[in-house]
Amino acid sequence: MIRDDLISLIQQAALKAQATGDIPIFSLPDVVIERPKNPEHGDYSTNVAMQSARLAKMAPVKIAEALIAHFPAAAFIGKVDLAHPGFINFTLSDSWLAQQVAVIEAAPDSFGNSDAGQGRKAQVEFVSANPTGPLTIGHAWGAVLGDTIASLLTATGWDVTREYYFNNGGRQMRLLGESLRVRYLELLGQQNPIPQDGYQGDYLRWIAAALVAEHGDGLVEAGVDVFRNKAELSIFANIRATLARLGVDFDVYYNELDLYETGKINAAVQALSTSGYAYQKDGATWLRATDLGLKQDRVIIKSSGEPTYRMPDIAYHVDKLERGFEYIVDIFGADHHATWPDVLAGVRALGYDTSDIQVIIHQFITLLRDGQEVKMSTRRGEFVTIDALLDELTTPSIPGRDVMRFMLLTRSADSSMTFDIDLAVKESSENPVYYVQYGHARICAILRKAAEEGFSPGEYADGDLSLLIHPAELKLLRKMIAIPEVIADATAQLAPHQLSHYAQGLANDFHVFYHECKVVTAEPDERQLSLARLRLCAAARIVLARVLGLMGVTAPERM
RNA sequence: GCCCCCGUAGCUCAGUGGAACAGAGCACCGGACUUCUAAUCCGAUGGUCGCAGGUUCGAAUCCUGCCGGGGGUGCCA
Structure with missing residues (x-):
């Protein structure tokens, strides 16, 4: 990456400057390379001279001058400038930039990727909703975050597993079964109340109707398990269908019950007790979390003998580590934010290193409909499903x-965001996603036009890239070659939203280029320029498609 | 009470490993289609970066306090 190359060149310059005595001997601070906002400050900039001033007991400008004087030659650097009060600004070489088109062409499916992960195993756990009802907008955020982070990790060389953890046992699922039973009997003319804390959503009526259609009144005497199982199957099918519509596909659906059946929970409890991190009090088993740096101890086995949610979570995370994942990302909603420190503490108590487990907590989404906040509750059956939203947001050409x-x-x-449904639907025709997609479609239109005008891809493959000297061309190129850094940063910071901002900037630079530079011309003496610009367009399309692909958004050829 | 997240332009939000005049989209105002798709482009307007202190050569960014919004604080998940 350019940024890393620059750091190395600066360090070389410092060594040479010290060897010649132009600057004193001192240990250079970590070189920070930033992207200046103002184009006049070049493409990259460093404040290392200012950071060094105190260490070197020398004026920042003097240090910068020495570093610039000893800066090694590099093909990608056009010029190196000094700016007060001591910034060193680097500007990329125009001719080098133009040649990058060839680099992009050579890696249409992988430009911007890295091998930072070196094929090591990574896991992203997300959604992980229990099958008690349809997925809602909050789940959608987790789904999109997780799926995109997984894509980013793949792009940076990790062997990624997308995993969904769920529990189909326990009290909630029993209540769900009982609630379904009530709806079933209701359809057969028997009125019974929904149990206390039961599920009131209409989806149970539809599942009940399916049961009636399938079995008639044959299940009147059936136990609750029959209904619980039916509810689970139906709801899980619905959840999977929703995820498929969102473009999210999991590699593993991990059932919490497996942890019991394989004895992993018991083993973990035993190990905690043996090591003294678990103790008995008031008939329950407690995790000595205060010995692990936390504020209070926590119950892991209730006095009823049933584990709390923490225990399977601890065993599950141990299992993840045992499966050989070297990087683990968990994505939870803000309501789970208090639980994960306990879980990781438990994992550590069992002798595991949790430093490679990253937890992303996303805030809540406030949903507005008709200017009113929609209070959601799966239990009460009050929610707006992802499916319903997807229906509303779909247009004839774009899903x-x-x-x-x-x-x-x-x-x-x-960021805790507010999602105004009416605004989202109304403004969907002005949504930024179309702006980016339109950029891609526009390139495709140009390439089609070129084909009609007799420019074959085989011909422009040899286009002379050195003809790309227009400011709009160079600005576009600068953005295109930034994608490796965008991918690296978004991955390192687990911040996939940086992709959408980059995509908008890239599309903008293309649209400007489109207006400034005619690509396909009939003029014989401009044919060479057309060929070069067609190469640029094709390369821009590659980069645009790459960033859209990472986001899981389609790259349409026509709009 | 205590813990976590947030408070930046009319609205929705970026930027918070400190740095060179604070950004984008939408909305609003004014321009650009005989030209490869105007779902585009160009320009204008718009902000005491919640408030008050502190650290620093330099703070939207770090520290402290306060105010406001959200989430948590369970032998529920």
Whole structure:
């Protein structure tokens, strides 16, 4: 990456400057390379001279002058400038930039990727909703965050597993079964109340109707398990269908019950007790979390003998590590934010290193409909499903998934966002996602036009890239070659929303280029320029398609 | 009470490993289609970066306090 190359060149320059005595001997601070906002400050900039001033006991400008004087030659650097009060600004070489088109052409499916992960195993756990009801907008955010982070990890050389953890046992599922039973009997003319804390959503009526259609009144005497199982199957099918519509596909659906059946929970409890991190009090088993740096101890086995949710979570994370994942990302909603420190503490108590487990907590989404906040509750059956939203956001040419994914990828997970349904539907025709997609479609239109005008891809493959000297061309090129850094940063910071911002900038630079530079011309003496620009367009299309692909958004050829 | 996240332009939000005049989209105002798709482009307007202190050569960014919104604080998940 350019940024890393620059750091190395600066360090070389410092060594040479010290060897010649132009600057004193001192240990250079970590070189930070930033992207200046102002184009006059070049493409990259460093404040290392200012950071060094105190260490070197020398004026920043003097240090910068020495570093510039000893800066090694590099093909990608056009010029190196000094700016007060000591910034060193680097500008990329125009001719080098133009030649990058060939580099992009050579890696249409992988430009911007890296091998940072070196094929090591990574896991992203997300959604992980229990099958008690349809997925809602909050789940959609987790789904899009997780899926995109997984894509980013793949792009940076990790062997990624997308995993969904769920529990189909326990009290909630029993209540769900009982609630379904009530709906079933209701259809057969028997009125019974929905149990206390039961599920009131209409979806149970539809599942009940399916049961009636299938079995008639044959299940009147059936136990609750029959209904619980039917509810689970139906709801899980619905969840999977929703995820498919969102473009999310899991490699593993991990059932919490497996942890019991394989004895992993018991083994973990035993190990905690043996090591003294678990103790008995008031008939329950507690995790000595205070010895692990936390504020209070926590119950892991209730006095009823049933584990709390923490225990399977601890065993599950141990299992993840045992499966050989070297990087683990968990994505939870803000309501789970208090639980994961306990879980990781438990994992550590069992002797595992948790430093490679990253937890992303996304904030809540406030949903507005008709200007009113929609209070959601799966139990009460009050919610807006992802499916319903996708229906509303779908247009004849673009699936709703593109709008939803892009929108959810414009905000950082830390931001608690408000989603105005009416506005989203109304403004969908002005949604930024279309702006980016239109850029891609526009390139495709140009390439089609070129084919009609007799420019074959085989011919422009040899186009002379040195003809790309227009400011709009160079600005576009600068953006295109930034994608490796965008991918690296978004992955390192687990901040996939950076992709959408980059995509908008890239599309903008292309649209400007489109207006400034005619690509396909009939003029014989401009044919060479056309060939070069066609190569640029094809390369821009590659980069645009790459960033859209990482976001899980389609790259349409026509709009 | 305590813990976590947030408070940046009319609205929705970026930017918060400190740095060179604070950004984008939408909305609003004014321009550009005989030209490869105007779902585009160009220009204008718009902000005491919640408030008050502190650290620093330099703070939207770091520290402290306060105010406001959300989430948590369970032998529920």
